[in-house]
Amino acid sequence: MIINAIDKEILAFLSKHTVIGCSINQIALALHKAYPHINAKVNVLLQERILKKNIIGKSHVCFLNLRNPITRYALAIIETEKARVFLSKHSEIKKTIKQVIKEHTLQTIFALPESVYMVTDETFFHKKIKNVSKSELVQITMKHKDITVLYKPENYYSILKKTQT
8 A cells, every 4th residue: 555645644643543543533623624625535544454433323533553563654754854843943963863773772763843862771861851751651642642753763653553343
């Protein structure tokens, strides 16, 4: 399957709602697209098992299927694009990340507007990057929608994959 621009928009939107999911109507409204168009796109993504759904009443609540490697690959591409933009605006953080990556083995690095976090099995502390556990990463993801994955997005989504049933 080839992921096109609208598919990317849908996946990027749902990546901000990994735990609660969204109805097709919510997706259409958020993306300012016609419902029939988004419905058709979502149905293709459901057939490809990139998304999964729960039926609640008459609504289909859609979620990312993080168990599907194609989903994680597509999200990694989206996050790489977001990271490029973020790091171009924050050159100091970019230098810090390069330094930390050279010195330590990290699973992933992600940012919120006010701070940067890393997930690692090593025990070390850094002034500018907060060290969090995998469970803390999941909690942060549940609370915040404006996360940018700066390093190894495939690992970030693999960690979240373990929380899906």
